Amino acid sequence: MRCPTHFSIGQEAVAAGVCANLKQSDYVISAHRSHAHYVNKGGDMRAMFAELYGKVAGCASGKGGSMHLIDLGVNFIGCVPIVGSTIPIGVGAAFGAKLQNNDAVTVIFFGDGATETGVFHESLNFAAMHKLRVLFVCENNLYSVNTPLEERQPEGRAIIDLAKGHGLPSVQCDGQEVETVYAASAEMIDRIRTQGGPGFMEFATYRWLEHCGPNEDLQLGYRPAGEYEYWTARDPLQLHQTLLTAEGILNEKSAQQYTAEVDARIDDAVSYAKAAPFPERKDLFQYLFADAS
Amino acid sequence: MTERQLKYSEALNEAVDICLARDPKVYLLGLGVPDPIGVFGTTAGLREKHGANRVFDMPIAENGMTGVALGSALVGMRPVMTHMRLEFAMTAMDQICNQAAKWHYMFGGQSAVPLTMRMIIGRGWGQGPQHSQSLHAWFAHVPGLKVVMPTTPHDAKGMLIAAIEDNNPVVFIEHRWLYNIHGPVPEGYYTVPLSDGPRRMREGKDVTIVSSSYATLDALKAANQLAEAGIEAEVIDLRVIAPLNDTMILESVTRTGRLIVADQGAQTAGFSAEIIARVTEKAFDKLKAAPARVALPDGPTPTTRALSNFYYPTPGHITATARKMMGLDYARDPFADVDPANKNMDVPDKAFTGPF
Numbered sequence: 001m002r003c004p005t006h007f008s009i010g011q012e013a014v015a016a017g018v019c020a021n022l023k024q025s026d027y028v029i030s031a032h033r034s035h036a037h038y039v040n041k042g043g044d045m046r047a048m049f050a051e052l053y054g055k056v057a058g059c060a061s062g063k064g065g066s067m068h069l070i071d072l073g074v075n076f077i078g079c080v081p082i083v084g085s086t087i088p089i090g091v092g093a094a095f096g097a098k099l100q101n102n103d104a105v106t107v108i109f110f111g112d113g114a115t116e117t118g119v120f121h122e123s124l125n126f127a128a129m130h131k132l133r134v135l136f137v138c139e140n141n142l143y144s145v146n147t148p149l150e151e152r153q154p155e156g157r158a159i160i161d162l163a164k165g166h167g168l169p170s171v172q173c174d175g176q177e178v179e180t181v182y183a184a185s186a187e188m189i190d191r192i193r194t195q196g197g198p199g200f201m202e203f204a205t206y207r208w209l210e211h212c213g214p215n216e217d218l219q220l221g222y223r224p225a226g227e228y229e230y231w232t233a234r235d236p237l238q239l240h241q242t243l244l245t246a247e248g249i250l251n252e253k254s255a256q257q258y259t260a261e262v263d264a265r266i267d268d269a270v271s272y273a274k275a276a277p278f279p280e281r282k283d284l285f286q287y288l289f290a291d292a293s
Numbered sequence: 294m295t296e297r298q299l300k301y302s303e304a305l306n307e308a309v310d311i312c313l314a315r316d317p318k319v320y321l322l323g324l325g326v327p328d329p330i331g332v333f334g335t336t337a338g339l340r341e342k343h344g345a346n347r348v349f350d351m352p353i354a355e356n357g358m359t360g361v362a363l364g365s366a367l368v369g370m371r372p373v374m375t376h377m378r379l380e381f382a383m384t385a386m387d388q389i390c391n392q393a394a395k396w397h398y399m400f401g402g403q404s405a406v407p408l409t410m411r412m413i414i415g416r417g418w419g420q421g422p423q424h425s426q427s428l429h430a431w432f433a434h435v436p437g438l439k440v441v442m443p444t445t446p447h448d449a450k451g452m453l454i455a456a457i458e459d460n461n462p463v464v465f466i467e468h469r470w471l472y473n474i475h476g477p478v479p480e481g482y483y484t485v486p487l488s489d490g491p492r493r494m495r496e497g498k499d500v501t502i503v504s505s506s507y508a509t510l511d512a513l514k515a516a517n518q519l520a521e522a523g524i525e526a527e528v529i530d531l532r533v534i535a536p537l538n539d540t541m542i543l544e545s546v547t548r549t550g551r552l553i554v555a556d557q558g559a560q561t562a563g564f565s566a567e568i569i570a571r572v573t574e575k576a577f578d579k580l581k582a583a584p585a586r587v588a589l590p591d592g593p594t595p596t597t598r599a600l601s602n603f604y605y606p607t608p609g610h611i612t613a614t615a616r617k618m619m620g621l622d623y624a625r626d627p628f629a630d631v632d633p634a635n636k637n638m639d640v641p642d643k644a645f646t647g648p649f
Contacts, residue, residue, distance in 0.1 A: 027368070061401030070400045077367055078400055082391050088357040089392065092364020099320065099346065099370055119387075122357025129352070287402035288436060289536075290460035 001052045003065030004081070008036035010208035013236035014139050015040040017181025018107060018201075021189045024074050027097070027106040029090040032067050032081035033139075033207075037109050043071035045265055049273035056283070057276040063287065075104070083144075084117030086110065087136070091123045094132035094198075105192050106134045113144030115159050116152055124166035127198040135185070135192055136163065138202045139175060145211045146222045163200035175203030176234045179243065206231035296477035298648055304446040304478045305335040305411075305467065308453035309373060311482050313343045316371060319457060322349040322362065323375030323411070332375050333413075333472055355381050359388035362408055363396070363462075371407045373457055379412040379466065380423050393462040394437030405460040409453070414506070414557070415469030416605060417639045421596035427557040427589075429505070430564040432464045433535035439487055440535040442466040442506040445649040446476040448492070448532055451485030459487060468507035468557070470641040476649035490538025493545075497525035500551040500615045503542055503568050505531040508555040510645060515555075515611035524619055534564055539571050546572050550581035551618050555611050560588035582618045587611050599633040607638075 008015065015036035019028065022041065030037040038048060044059065051058030052066050060068050067081040077093060080086055090108035097104045114120055115138060127134050138159055142149050153159070160170040169191070173184045181203065188199045208231075210217035218228060244250035250258075299307070312319045321339060323332065327348050331337030340348035351358045355376065362372035376382040382389065389410065396406045414427045432440045439461055443449045449467070456463040494509060495516050504512040509530045516526040527545050531537075546552050552572050554565035565586040572584060587606045595601050609627035616623035631638070 029364075059401070060399060060403070063401050064399045068399045070403055072403055078396070078404070080392065080399075082387060085360065085387055085392055088360025088388070089364035089367070091357075092361035092366070093368045094364075095361055096365030096368035096370040099365065100368070102368075119354075119357040119360060122352065122354035123360070125352055125354065126357065126361060287398045289439075290397045290402070290405035290407075292458075292460060 002054065003052065003067070004032070004212050005052060005066040005214070006033040006212050007209045007214065008033055010231065010235070011139055011141060011175070011205045012036050013178040013181050013240070014137065014175045014203045014205055015109070017178045018137055018185045020182050021186045022105065022107065026104050027075045027077050027090070027093045028109070029077050029086045029093065029106070030079035030109040031083060031086055031111065031114065032079070033111065034069055034079035034109070035066070037079070038069045038071065038076055041071070041076040042074040043069065043076050044073070045269040046272045047071065049269040050276050053273045053276070054278060055273055055276040056279040057273070061283070061287070062279045084110070084114040084119045087114060087123040088119045091127045091132060091134055094127065094134040095130060098130065098132055103133060103193065105189055107137055108134065109137045109139065111144070112138060112140040112142065112149060112159060113152070114138070115162060121162070121166070124163060124168060124198070124200070128167045131197040133192050133196055134198045135189060136168070136198065136200045138200070139205050140202055141205050141207045143207065143211070146220065148222070158202070160200060160202045168198050168200040170200040170202070172202045172204070175205035176236050176239055177243075178236060178240050208232060297480060298475045299446050299478040300473055300475045301446045301449050302334045302472040304450035305453055306337065306339070307478070308450040308457070309336065310339060310342065312373070312454055312457045313339065313347055315482065318369060318371040319373065320347050320349065320370060321373045321375070322351050322358065323377070324351060324353060324381070325377060326350055326375055332377055333469070336375065355385040356388050359385040359410070360392065363388060363393050363406055366406045366408050367404050371457060373409045373411065375411040377413055378424050379414050379426060379428060382410060382412050383428070389432070389438070389462070389464070390435045394435045397461065398437060406462050407460045408462045409456045409465055410462065411465045411467060413467050413469055416594070417470070417601070417641070419596045419598070420594065422593040425594045427466070429464075429466050429534055430558050430562065430567070433537070433564060433567070437462070438535060439463040439533065440466065441487060441533050442468075443532055444471065444506055444509040444530050446474065446478045446647070447649070448485050450478055451483050452487065452532065454482065455484040455487050458484065463487070466506065470507050473641065473646055474649070475647040487533050488538070489532070491532055491541045492530045493527065493541065494530050495526065495528040497527035497549065499525045499549055500553060500618060501527045501529060501542070501545040501549045502553045502555060502611060502615070503529045503531060504555040505534060506557060508557045511606070511608045512555045512611060514608035514645065515615065518608060518612045519615055522616070522621070524615060526615060537567070539575070542568065542572065543576050546576050547579045550579055551615070552580070552584040553611060553614050553618070554584070554586050554588070555606070556586065556588040558588060559591055560586055561591050563588050585614045585618065587614055598636065598639040602631050602633055602635055602638045603628050605638070
């Protein structure tokens with residue numbers, strides 16, 4: 001794999017909990033840290049890994065990589081790494097849906113850094129004015145690359161206050177317990193679906209690994225003492241397994257079985273991707289322009 | 294029977310009107326689009342005719358709104374955005390260059406972005422540094438964008454319809470000083486395919502003048518001046534600068550051996566340099582003289598006419614360049630006799646309003 005790859009590890013519950021409320025016809029768009037959103041919207045796993053490996057069987061034919069996942073079969077309409085850029089594009093999908101009397105809900109996933117961009121505000125203003133069926137989901141993981149929130153945003157002003165300022169129904173929510181995420185987003189999405197108009201959710205969550213890449217980065221020293229330990233103790237997967245076990249839904253054996261099933265799916269996708277061919281030289285300028293209408 | 298004559302601005306209005314009527318996916322948005330003035334008349338009456346859910350005004354948020362238009366295109370719409378000044382679209386360079394231009398390619402051809410972005414350029418009457426720039430070369434530099442800048446009312450209508458029907462992002466650049474030019478424009482639906490490339494406006498055997506948009510009017514005036522001196526200039530109107538079809542230019546220079554590029558953009562790293570580079574790369578042995586540019590000087594546009602009168606090249610500059618190339622006497626400073634207070638250079642030349 002040779003492309004900038006931003007892992008969702010530690011932030012899985014937001015994607016899982018929100019997307020569990022969506023229909024296939026609903027739209028999702030994301031940013032650079034998008035793997036969890038793609039997978040939870042139902043994106044094809046083989047096509048994703050093939051894309052990460054730059055293969056022609058990838059979901060973007062190898063031309064996009066980790067930061068440009070797409071699966072139109074499940075209305076995962078794209079993701080790009082220019083922070084904030086997908087927010088208006090997602091609002092545009094919702095606007096296009098409204099113009100076509102399509103009541104699909106559009107969910108836009110982005111991070112805390114994106115709320116500092118101009119287009120964030122431009123998008124909220126427009127979505128509110130046109131009462132679009134769009135849910136803005138901010139995964140606040142406290143950092144933009146390695147720069148903490150306090151160096152980027154004023155102390156004492158919550159991100160949801162920005163959305164409230166634009167008149168959006170807004171909630172702040174824990175992002176580690178998938179049941180909590182699911183319940184809170186169910187209420188929000190149901191309101192958007194039945195009544196129209198946008199909504200905003202800010203989830204508190206945490207990135208375990210380095211900003212970009214598969215390694216830990218505690219040696220860099222930008223995380224305050226104890227922070228990493230606090231958040232990893234609230235591992236979304238572990239929290240959910242503990243809950244399911246306590247409720248008698250899962251036991252040690254079924255948990256192992258389930259984990260083995262997921263691992264097998266991933267192994268299959270990785271094997272498929274590794275074996276798949278690269279694009280050919282003749283494909284270099286393929287898709288520069290779309291065909292005439 | 295004489296052909297119907299329309300103004301350039303009326304031709305643009307008619308093009309959008311026809312597209313709105315033909316395709317329910319087409320919608321129009323931009324600052325001032327539905328207001329009583331209607332973007333210098335080009336969108337006047339369209340909301341009344343097609344409804345408020347097809348013709349929108351928008352917040353002053355060009356970058357965000359370009360993203361909105363792009364997103365709507367991804368789910369099946371065919372937006373037409375209008376910017377009253379090209380400078381306003383500069384705040385949307387992220388959405389235009391990073392997103393719209395690359396979306397089809399970077400997602401493996403799965404989504405198309407049929408997005409037309411009209412941008413108005415202009416000059417004069419104190420437009421000054423931020424209401425006058427012709428930055429077509431910027432857009433032409435970004436693969437994935439089509440860049441169209443028609444000169445005649447006929448091409449304005451046919452190419453705007455073609456742009457709206459195109460499945461790619463198209464930057465459609467209109468010079469404000471062309472709006473009152475008139476020429477024959479067929480009624481009803483027709484297109485001028487964007488793949489047609491340049492158009493020969495005048496035939497000649499001595500020198501090829503390549504130009505676009507308003508600069509083509511200057512080139513035609515220069516060709517008239519040159520004809521009086523017995524020099525036959527060929528004038529080629531580029532029409533589509535990206536993707537550039539250079540076949541006609543190369544064929545012409547092969548015959549004339551001389552090339553002048555007249556461009557309303559700045560000279561350094563401008564589009565004129567691209568034309569000259571192509572010709573010198575592909576037809577160097579056919580050239581009888583070094584090619585030349587007649588473009589804007591490398592400085593911001595001044596507001597006062599006392600300075601802008603010495604800023605914009607005139608047809609006389611093209612004429613002088615051609616005469617020099619032909620080994621004839623030429624005006625070393627075509628601005629030499631210009632009166633700084635002259636108001637006539639600050640408005641479109643009333644001596645020529647068409648028809649083409």
